[in-house]
Amino acid sequence: MKILLYIFCSLTLISCMKTDFDEFENAPGSANFSTFISVGDSYTQGLQDGGLHNEFGQQQNSYPSIIATQMGTNFVQPLVSGTGSGYMHLEYRNGEITVIKNYDRKITTNDPQAIDYDLTYTTWADKTIKYNNLGVGGLNLRNIVGMMPAEYIYLGGGAQGGTTPVSSWNGVAGEPMNSYGRFLNWGTMSNRIEYIEQVKNSNATFFTNWLGINDIMSWAKGGGDEKGGFAVLTDVGEFREKYDTLLDVFKNMGAQGVCATILDFTESPLFTTVTLEAVGKDIWIKEGVDTTIIRKAVPEDLMLLSASSLIKEGTGLTSANPLPHQHVLDKDEVVVAKNHINLLNAQIIASASAHGFPVVNMYSFMGELTSGMSYDGVNYSTKYIEGGAYSLDGLHPNSRGNAIIANEFIRVINENYNSSLRPVAVNNYRGITFP
């Protein structure tokens, strides 16, 4: 009887105890991921904590890079080394978690622990390499083709920085003012290579396109108001025309891909952290550049993260010393920003649809983050620092936020191209680095 039992046991142990699941099949479906490129701005480039940095794989884990890994395709990014462009970080001082801003060479009052750019950053990336991640911090639709001369110095061909002081890496000879674009060859002032040419030369078989954010955000994150310069709201007609031009390029090269809508960045921690409730006092604000209206802030006014330290120093507490307009997106400006996001998103959806490209609705997806999301036992929200998905600048996602975004792109790609790319485990990426 015992022998029988032994036989029974060993049989069942070996043959009947296997519970393992089979490995995933990673099929491309109808898509061709062999040359994948991403087009976008700082969100796409992998910027976080107010800079490009990579000591814990921050830039490495940009959302397009995560998507490429899941595609199993080669994806070259212009990675910074060392402290990169400099960035914000946290210190623990007097029992409080304190945000330390990037080192700023234009001021003399930097925090002793502020992180400066790395010397390698002035000659940051090899321009002869073909990069797959074409995200450039600050890029908007206006600047991808037919750039206005006033914006040359910002992204165009290598002026010495025009009237801006040449005291820092901002004025490296032959380089665009915006250091985030220096991995690309922009030509010279008289013989410019436009961004759209970089896209044309990419030979992409598949793309993601998340441009459009800066067509509104550059204006809003400076408190709105500005009527000129490179921080204007992009005209809806011009936006559509250039968006169509970009998608024509992809269509003509036979690429497949997805376009993403503009997120409602006014729900990001940059705009939602310094509230009247959090401050607990009346705050006086100046409404705009051209106005003399000074009034008490109402809950609908969005004070920016930058107002936090000013308020601590006493600014905004009296009508004589109001918060400067660039630290507040006042209630009317909030309406303007939100409306413009909707207007441009309607154009993105219409243009993508006309070109036959599916849309990743980042507007509604990132809206869900406002009410909270959970992944594998960790809750995420738009709360500054605690929320876990945004980096310290309060605008750009951290690596976990990038993973969350990558998963949404992957979901839409799978849905439209019958591919079976796997989402990633969000918590395996880096969250906030606490002191």
Added chain:
Amino acid sequence: MKRIIILALILSPVFMNAGGFQLNVQGIKAISMGGAFTGIGSDASTVFFNPGGMSNLSGHNFTAGFNYITPSVSLQTPETANINQTSPNATPFHFYYSGELNDKVSIGFLVNNQFGSSSSFEDDWQGRFIIQNISLKTFMFQPTLSYKIHEKISVGAGFVYGMGTFSTEKGVPVGSSTTTEGQAHLKGSGDGVGYNVGIFSNLFSIKKETSTTDFRLGVSYRSKMAVDLANGEATFTDIPVSLQDKFPSKTTFVSKITLPSVFTVGFSVKHTKENYSVELAYDFNYTSWSSYDTLNFDFANNDTPDSKTTKDWENTMTHRVGVDFTYKNKYSARVGLYYDNTPIKDGYLSPELPGVTQVAYTAGLGYKVSEKITIDFSYIRQSATREASLDAAGFSAKYNRKVNVYGIGVNMKFGASKKETPASID
């Protein structure tokens, strides 16, 4: 015997089983017959299954057994193709005594592991912020008395004292430049009291020239038991300096786990001929798992966020059927099955305890060595799959779960008087 018990006490880790974290392995003959025993009561395990059945046993009866549980559980999440639980095998044991004081009164005692759960994962697995490992062990002690009201009806009641120990570990999602993430370790122990009552009836017998057919009925109720973990100890490790007020290296916590009540109605028919007997049994359990609505840990340190998990389990019904075939009152073969409903709803399925509604199959053998000693073997086979989520945590997975349970037990009987085993009551 004593040595076996002591050994079992030392070795007894605990494990998971379907139907919440109740361990339905409390008697080897019962296990073999799908767990139906409340209307049988033929050995001392009736102290557990139905104290009223003790009055049917003559002399001094000892039953001891233990089980070897080998679970194999794999998960597949949308992100990870295969994750294996690394849960240890488990060896719950049971010991029962039932002795006849006089014609009317019997006394009994039990020690067993009625509830338990243990599962673990690799520390760095995808769901580490939900659970890395968990272990719940309980020991129950039950002095019992039964009284024969009538030739056909007896009642029994036991006072239950339970002890439980609990420990769990999970990740804390905070990192610094030198640590990737923190870890929480919680452990505690506590005790509680309850009761176990039952009625047993030898309903009637049909006697023919060459055969007897006995009909029996049992009803039992084991109360719920609140186990207070009043002295829990929590430690947090690898926490960034700036968050150590929130997650201190050491603090205490209180918690409470309420073990459910179980109401059972059981019925058996035994047909005995000269050379053999056939016995059919059916049990119906109603288990009040809704007692497990939340699992809270309240930390003494004010800055530490209290942990509240909504379990929202449901009461469950289980059907158990089994058949015993005994030849020459010496060799027994048994088979059975049970239909087990999981108390865990979709949306609440946590990876450490992937309960599944399923049919499980059982089998066993018995061998009567002598009038005094019987040895039993049992086997349970569970194999089931489920796909469900834990909504509050944003976790979903497919589960593949297979469990083999091997049991062995011994029955001893001394000083049997005029009465024989229930097999030949007349």
